[in-house]
Amino acid sequence: MTTPLRVRFAPSPTGSLHVGGARTALFNWLAARHAKGTFILRMEDTDRERSTPESEAEILRVLQWLGLDWDEGPFRQSDRDDLYRDCIGRLKEAGVVYAAWETAEELDAMRAEARANKQAPVVRGRRDWTAEEIAGFEAEGRTPVWRFAVPLPGETAIEDMIRGTVTFDHAQIEDFVVARSDGTPTYNLAAAVDDMDMGINRVIRGEDHLSNTPKQMLVIRALGAEPPQYAHVPLILGTDKKRLSKRHGAASVEELEADGFLPQPVRNALVLLGWSYDDKTTTFTLEELIEKFDVTRVSKSPAVFDLKKLEVMSGRYLRALDPDQFADDLMGFLESSEYLADKGDSAADLARRSAPLVQRKLSRLNEYDRLAGWMFRPLAFEDDAWAFLAGDVKHAIQSIGGGLGRIEVLDEFTVENIKDALSDQLHVLGMTAREFLEPQRIAITGTTISTGIYESLELIGRDEAVARYRSTLGRLAESWQGGDA
Numbered sequence: 260m261t262t263p264l265r266v267r268f269a270p271s272p273t274g275s276l277h278v279g280g281a282r283t284a285l286f287n288w289l290a291a292r293h294a295k296g297t298f299i300l301r302m303e304d305t306d307r308e309r310s311t312p313e314s315e316a317e318i319l320r321v322l323q324w325l326g327l328d329w330d331e332g333p334f335r336q337s338d339r340d341d342l343y344r345d346c347i348g349r350l351k352e353a354g355v356v357y358a359a360w361e362t363a364e365e366l367d368a369m370r371a372e373a374r375a376n377k378q379a380p381v382v383r384g385r386r387d388w389t390a391e392e393i394a395g396f397e398a399e400g401r402t403p404v405w406r407f408a409v410p411l412p413g414e415t416a417i418e419d420m421i422r423g424t425v426t427f428d429h430a431q432i433e434d435f436v437v438a439r440s441d442g443t444p445t446y447n448l449a450a451a452v453d454d455m456d457m458g459i460n461r462v463i464r465g466e467d468h469l470s471n472t473p474k475q476m477l478v479i480r481a482l483g484a485e486p487p488q489y490a491h492v493p494l495i496l497g498t499d500k501k502r503l504s505k506r507h508g509a510a511s512v513e514e515l516e517a518d519g520f521l522p523q524p525v526r527n528a529l530v531l532l533g534w535s536y537d538d539k540t541t542t543f544t545l546e547e548l549i550e551k552f553d554v555t556r557v558s559k560s561p562a563v564f565d566l567k568k569l570e571v572m573s574g575r576y577l578r579a580l581d582p583d584q585f586a587d588d589l590m591g592f593l594e595s596s597e598y599l600a601d602k603g604d605s606a607a608d609l610a611r612r613s614a615p616l617v618q619r620k621l622s623r624l625n626e627y628d629r630l631a632g633w634m635f636r637p638l639a640f641e642d643d644a645w646a647f648l649a650g651d652v653k654h655a656i657q658s659i660g661g662g663l664g665r666i667e668v669l670d671e672f673t674v675e676n677i678k679d680a681l682s683d684q685l686h687v688l689g690m691t692a693r694e695f696l697e698p699q700r701i702a703i704t705g706t707t708i709s710t711g712i713y714e715s716l717e718l719i720g721r722d723e724a725v726a727r728y729r730s731t732l733g734r735l736a737e738s739w740q741g742g743d744a
């Protein structure tokens with residue numbers, strides 16, 4: 260029987276969860292669920308200045324939104340100081356770390372000298388201070404940091420599950436700091452100790468951590484344990500092939516959520532950042548992902564995050580949803596974005612009833628206002644919509660007046676009846692569909708892009724429809740008299 264898989268996601272709570280971090284979380288979660296292993300959540304908050312409880316809460320919320328539940332944790336590095344100090348003590352006893360007294364200026368000079376000699380600017384602290392020198396430093400109030408004595412000559416090889424064997428010559432690895440002068444652990448010490456202590460046997464993380472890996476492996480081995488397996492996932496670029504950032508639009512999951520993307524298409528887009536199942540499948544349910552995910556199929560080459568592709572996936576997903584589910588998701592989005600908050604008592608009812616009118620037209624839920632926002636506002640004309648009517652006032656009055664005459668006498672105000680009546684009037688007037696219907700749309704919505712005209716009329720009901728037609732006709736008459744046309 261093989262050892263059960265234990266993986267972790269270890270964000271630093273210094274901001275919101277970015278696309279890259281979310282992908283790392285998803286890959287780890289999928290690896291755990293696929294192997295029926297354990298997914299551990301660990302907050303790497305050793306940077307006390309930049310870590311905040313708000314960021315931690317936001318990361319947890321976003322993971323939940325994505326559906327990534329954890330089995331252990333969240334652990335916080337700030338609660339585990341005793342363990343780190345204990346391990347630093349063990350490293351001191353084993354003689355693999357040394358007190359380094361160099362000042363920042365001395366370190367800079369050391370690096371500059373190495374560069375001048377065409378050598379890698381790696382720091383090696385002096386280890387032959389005399390007792391008098393040390394006494395002098397202490398009298399000055401200097402406290403040392405503790406550096407790991409990287410064994411020379413030597414090398415550390417990572418058998419990476421994605422990148423294959425990656426070998427680091429120790430000559431290129433500086434004697435990295437494990438404990439700061441106040442005794443607190445550095446990131447490399449804390450991460451290595453945690454992975455060891457938490458029994459993590461596979462580390463899936465961003466390629467930007469590759470150069471930390473040999474350092475963490477050295478620490479783990481010096482503490483008498485075996486390092487985990489590593490899988491370094493590729494960088495994420497924007498469509499311009501530059502590293503993904505705000506410039507490319509939403510770069511955090513929180514922003515994607517606010518833009519009206521649902522968790523399923525977001526997960527789908529995230530998983531395709533480096534991973535693929537075959538050349539053709541681009542949509543997976545969560546169950547399919549759990550069944551198919553395999554970290555060894557992640558590519559080494561950088562992945563491109565394309566918001567347009569996410570929009571396409573999202574539109575496809577929304578259209579395929581069961582209508583009731585779509586309505587629930589839409590209402591959830593409108594509530595969480597407080598869209599309906601200032602729109603009156605009947606707004607929620609109207610919004611729910613409008614769901615079938617927008618389901619096929621949205622690629623993300625925040626386009627709702629563009630299509631259906633008119634329902635919640637008194638009639639007001641967008642510039643291009645008014646220009647369309649005002650371009651030929653006589654024609655506009657004729658079509659809108661003709662439409663009004665037909666719909667105000669309908670017994671049953673249903674989509675079929677409205678459609679029949681308006682189609683008939685269109686023929687009576689001998690106009691094309693666009694010539695006749697566009698003014699109807701503008702008369703009730705004030706816009707040129709909206710929900711479908713017949714369905715919109717049915718939704719707002721005859722009284723409201725008639726009132727809007729009349730108000731439009733009134734304004735057209737005014738502009739006619741005012742010589743606007």
Ligand code: GLU
Nearest residue numbers: 269270271303450464468
């Ligand atoms: N805390 C690190 C980060 O947010 C992750 C370290 C790791 O996964 O080992 O980049």
